[in-house]
Amino acid sequence: MAANPVFHFEIPVTDMDRAVAFYQAVFGVRLSRRxxxxxxxxxxxxxxxxxxxxxxxxxxxVYVPSKTGxxxxxxxxxxxxxxARATARGAAVLYAKKAVPGAGYVAEIEDSEGNRIALNQID
Known part of the structure; x- marks a missing residue:
């Protein structure tokens, strides 16, 4: 198995325009639609x-947003x-920022569609 075995993921959404706006604003990336x-x-x-x-x-x-799984x-x-960008766009903080000794910080939020996603900052 490869060192990083995850190849692709898909995040379920119910409102694509809202979700694209959320993820682009929060993470500062451009998503390409097709x-x-x-x-x-x-x-x-x-x-x-x-x-x-x-x-x-x-x-x-077949795509159903969820905070479980x-x-x-x-x-x-x-x-x-x-x-700050996520909460400004209405995201709920589900797990507040926490230091992970020797690894950095983690937090979890609820995205615009009701999915639980996590953030990781390496020291």
Missing amino acids: VVDGHDMAFFPRADGQPGASGALAKGD AILYFDVADIDAVL
Whole structure:
């Protein structure tokens, strides 16, 4: 198995425009929209040959937002700034910023669609 075995993730959404606006504002990235197999999707930037997984927001009958199940961790340079942008856009903080000795900081928020996602800042 590869050192970083996760290849791709999809985050369920019910309102693609709202979700795209949320993720672009909170993480400062541009998502690219397209329809894949009949599903509206918005893809996060991806750099070939670089570590990390690709991912997308996904809307369709099989995509149901949830605070239960797998939790995706987003690496961020400044967790406080990301938390501020997220809460300014209506996100609830589900797990307040906490120091992880020797590793940095983590926090969890509820996105615009009702999903639990996590933030990770490495020292």
